[in-house]
Amino acid sequence: MTAALLVFGYGNPSRGDDAIAPVLLQRLNALELPNVEFVTDFQLQVEHALDLVDRELVLFIDASVVAPPPYTFTRLTPQQDASYTSHEMSPAAVLHVYQEIHRTPPPPCFLLGVRGEFFDLGAPLSEDAEKNAEAAFALLRELCANPRREEWENRLS
Amino acid sequence: MTFALETAEHPEKLRRVAIEPISRVEGHGKVTLLLDENNRVHQARFHIVEFRGFEKFIQGRPYWEVPVMVQRLCGICPVSHHLAASKAMDMIVGATLTPAAEKLRRLMHFGQILQSHALHFFHLASPDLLFGFDSDVATRNIVGVIAAYPEIAKKGVLLRKYGQEIIRMTAGKRVHGTGAIPGGVNKNLSRAERDTLLAEIDQMIAWSRDAVELIKKVYTERPDFHSGFGFYRSSFMSLVRADGAMDLYHGGLRARDEHGQTIFDHVDYGHYWDYVHEEVRPWSYMKFPFIRSRGREEGWYRVGPLARVNNCDFIPTPLAEEERKTFTEFGGGSATQATLAYHWTRMIEMLHAAEGIQELLLDDDLSGTDLVAKGERQLRGVGVIEAPRGTLIHHYRINEDEQIVRANLIVSTTHNNHAMNEAVRQVALQYLDGKELTEGLLNHIEVAIRAFDPCLSCATHALGKMPLEVELLDAEGVQIDRRLRNSGEACGV
Numbered sequence: 001m002t003a004a005l006l007v008f009g010y011g012n013p014s015r016g017d018d019a020i021a022p023v024l025l026q027r028l029n030a031l032e033l034p035n036v037e038f039v040t041d042f043q044l045q046v047e048h049a050l051d052l053v054d055r056e057l058v059l060f061i062d063a064s065v066v067a068p069p070p071y072t073f074t075r076l077t078p079q080q081d082a083s084y085t086s087h088e089m090s091p092a093a094v095l096h097v098y099q100e101i102h103r104t105p106p107p108p109c110f111l112l113g114v115r116g117e118f119f120d121l122g123a124p125l126s127e128d129a130e131k132n133a134e135a136a137f138a139l140l141r142e143l144c145a146n147p148r149r150e151e152w153e154n155r156l157s
Numbered sequence: 158m159t160f161a162l163e164t165a166e167h168p169e170k171l172r173r174v175a176i177e178p179i180s181r182v183e184g185h186g187k188v189t190l191l192l193d194e195n196n197r198v199h200q201a202r203f204h205i206v207e208f209r210g211f212e213k214f215i216q217g218r219p220y221w222e223v224p225v226m227v228q229r230l231c232g233i234c235p236v237s238h239h240l241a242a243s244k245a246m247d248m249i250v251g252a253t254l255t256p257a258a259e260k261l262r263r264l265m266h267f268g269q270i271l272q273s274h275a276l277h278f279f280h281l282a283s284p285d286l287l288f289g290f291d292s293d294v295a296t297r298n299i300v301g302v303i304a305a306y307p308e309i310a311k312k313g314v315l316l317r318k319y320g321q322e323i324i325r326m327t328a329g330k331r332v333h334g335t336g337a338i339p340g341g342v343n344k345n346l347s348r349a350e351r352d353t354l355l356a357e358i359d360q361m362i363a364w365s366r367d368a369v370e371l372i373k374k375v376y377t378e379r380p381d382f383h384s385g386f387g388f389y390r391s392s393f394m395s396l397v398r399a400d401g402a403m404d405l406y407h408g409g410l411r412a413r414d415e416h417g418q419t420i421f422d423h424v425d426y427g428h429y430w431d432y433v434h435e436e437v438r439p440w441s442y443m444k445f446p447f448i449r450s451r452g453r454e455e456g457w458y459r460v461g462p463l464a465r466v467n468n469c470d471f472i473p474t475p476l477a478e479e480e481r482k483t484f485t486e487f488g489g490g491s492a493t494q495a496t497l498a499y500h501w502t503r504m505i506e507m508l509h510a511a512e513g514i515q516e517l518l519l520d521d522d523l524s525g526t527d528l529v530a531k532g533e534r535q536l537r538g539v540g541v542i543e544a545p546r547g548t549l550i551h552h553y554r555i556n557e558d559e560q561i562v563r564a565n566l567i568v569s570t571t572h573n574n575h576a577m578n579e580a581v582r583q584v585a586l587q588y589l590d591g592k593e594l595t596e597g598l599l600n601h602i603e604v605a606i607r608a609f610d611p612c613l614s615c616a617t618h619a620l621g622k623m624p625l626e627v628e629l630l631d632a633e634g635v636q637i638d639r640r641l642r643n644s645g646e647a648c649g650v
Contacts, residue, residue: 012229046276049314101311101314
């Protein structure tokens, strides 16, 4: 049975603040929430479009170097992505792949971009990132407790 | 020592064009061109930052952690690092793998080859190949491919998904799996898992055959263009099996020169440093490996699908072997040194991986329970595999406390460093020299680099930091033009 809510956190746990999303996912997972699936990966790729199938709501979490601290919470729409390498895709492009493959719009998808500062190999989360992650975690708890599109849209940055 | 176009005589008088980043990477990659007032190319360089940080990072860790830790090097090829490190640790624990363990690792590796090659071809290379190198940049991407050729794009997604499923089942987890451990593996494949994978393998083989047909058709429709694009001759290096067959998981090192003559053969990779040296050049963070017996100037070489298909005596699965023969015989061997032939050979390898997966899934050893071997402890371990992009060397030394004291990794992209630079220089001369630069022309440079599928990624990413930027600067370094290919929150670090 596919969980209605998918929370997809991506980032490399060994690269400083890039670990924000995996760390948040770990904390959320410990809450043992019903009807939610947590998925993590280093980065987004085309096959992740298949993870969106049969979901009612999807939340992507990533470290962001452009989000004002502590985070931005935005609605995603499918978007053509001019990426030019095989190495990653944006969440909006994953939605676009979903749309093109299935010929239907993707489920409502949101992005939580948590501000990160330092991304060195082997570094722990920076102090700033810890604070930002803490603020993000509070929001995540509320979002997971109210997994409804309308509720989430009221929380947009 | 310098090569033609590597270093200009009077760079201060020239205009600098930078294409950066080439990819989202650890640090990043970029191409710089120095042009005079008539747009004649005087210098062309491809710069990349590599994994030196990781080699430091791993020091002091217990050796048994390494196969898991190294997966964090890269989000694109974690399994390759996982397996190369595991092979090195096999040597450290003095183990010879059981048949079940070796076959399970081979299956995992084929899964990695299948998904990586599918991703590269369908989602990276195909936009250039299907639409043309200087077609509209707005549609020359995977989304454009999906729109114009939905079935092709869908096959790419599903082939990659299938490869990832093999990795999940053999590694135990979707990411950060622990399947391979020093001396073996920690899980086998259940009958149910094998049946699940077997149910789809015929389809994967069929799609892989379609992919070979597609690239063959594209390539042979314009043979002179595709063979001539960024053309140069070089040596090749790869692993081969004892009988000369292609073997992506294990074997001896073979190197052949630009005329197909053997430089060395069936070399025990445990002493790779007797055959391959690394040179530092002041303008690049990445080293330049070369074959020691041929020296710095003549000793550079290529690795990866083209090297492997050229170097092996045969491919040990029937459909891929048939395609290898077609490839090597095409145009009297005209494709065997071509930069764009990487795409053709990559698809032949994908077909080989699909066939190899089928063969292994029918082998009951995959459900065996004798999974770990032990032996006499060593202080040094070297593991080499043929990763999707080419030969991958992991070399570790441990102390008596079983901690890593030294690590040296030579990744495929490093082996290809000189070759990629050569491709950039050839393309710059062929297509850019003396012309007004356009996005389409600059894309020719990227097409040449993409053919190698360089893995510049180490999987770090954060939103909004890496648009593709092309800067045109005059001799004083003043910006006169600038283009962004991908901006806003779409790229990562």
